[in-house]
Amino acid sequence: MEARVSLSVNGVTHDVVVDTRTTLLDGLRDRLGIFSPKKGCDHGQCGSCTVLVDGRRVISCLSFAVSYEGAEIVTAEGLADTGDLHPLQQAFIDQDAFQCGYCTPGQVCSAVGMLDEAKNGHPSHATDDLDPDAANPGDNELTDDEIRERMSGNLCRCAAYPNIVAAIRQAAGR
Numbered sequence: 001m002e003a004r005v006s007l008s009v010n011g012v013t014h015d016v017v018v019d020t021r022t023t024l025l026d027g028l029r030d031r032l033g034i035f036s037p038k039k040g041c042d043h044g045q046c047g048s049c050t051v052l053v054d055g056r057r058v059i060s061c062l063s064f065a066v067s068y069e070g071a072e073i074v075t076a077e078g079l080a081d082t083g084d085l086h087p088l089q090q091a092f093i094d095q096d097a098f099q100c101g102y103c104t105p106g107q108v109c110s111a112v113g114m115l116d117e118a119k120n121g122h123p124s125h126a127t128d129d130l131d132p133d134a135a136n137p138g139d140n141e142l143t144d145d146e147i148r149e150r151m152s153g154n155l156c157r158c159a160a161y162p163n164i165v166a167a168i169r170q171a172a173g174r
Contacts, residue, residue, distance in 0.1 A: 005066050009034060010078025018065050024058070025049045027065035028075065036076040036105035040155075047154030050106035050113075051075050057113035059153070076105035079112060088112055088171040097167035099158035107154050111168050114150045118142055118172075124150045142172055 007014050009032060016031045028034040028051070037060050040048030044062040051060050052074040079086035088108050091097070098104040126149035142150075147165050156164065 003066050005069050007032070007065065007068060007073060008071065009073045010075060011081075016065075020064065020066050022065045023061050024051070024063040024065045024068060024073070025060035028060065028073075031065075034075055034077070037109075038102055038106060040103070040106075045155070046103070046106075047110055048103050048106040050110045050154065052109050052113055055113065055116060057110050057117075074109070076108050079108065086112070088115075088167065091167040091170040092164075095163045095167040095170060097160055097163040099156075099160050103154060103156045103158075107151070107156065107164060110151060110154045111164075111171070114147075115142075115168070115172055118146075118150065126150075142169075144169070 001020050002017050003020050004015060004017050005027075007016065007027065009028065014032055016027065018027050018031060022031075025037055025039060028037055029039070037051050038048035039061060040046035042061050044059045047059065049060040051058055053068060053071050055072075076089070079089060085093070086108070088111050092104060092108060097107075124146060126143075126146045144165050147168050148161070151164065151168070
């Protein structure tokens with residue numbers, strides 16, 4: 001069965017007809033020609049297809065496109081709004097946080113979402129010492145272990161992990 005869906009991607013609204021079983025990833029790539037989200041494992045295990053939906057990280061290979069009618073979807077190429085690179089994109093370049101580059105768009109989108117989650121006081125599995133009485137929940141410092149845990153859903157086959165953590169630290173202002 002097909003459905004018409006209006007997807008807002010990187011600030012542009014697209015009206016597309018998709019099979020109701022079409023994943024967001026396939027809709028972005030096959031219907032809209034947006035190729036930064038990559039099809040890595042197609043099982044939600046590698047994070048190469050990570051995009052931001054209303055500011056939250058989403059594994060697009062496990063999500064149906066019809067579910068995102070009216071949502072604001074941002075891919076790696078939509079992160080910068082002034083023509084300059086997003087601070088995380090620049091940090092990935094500065095810290096040489098990519099090698100083959102295949103996972104980079106998903107890593108960058110995930111890192112943007114992760115930093116926002118941390119800023120808003122969302123704990124992770126590695127969080128054991130958040131100060132619940134902090135005036136600002138985002139004041140709790142992100143350790144390297146915390147960054148690694150929060151980014152654990154994004155795999156890098158080239159093993160650029162130390163540089164990815166350094167890039168995230170740089171973008172977070174540490």
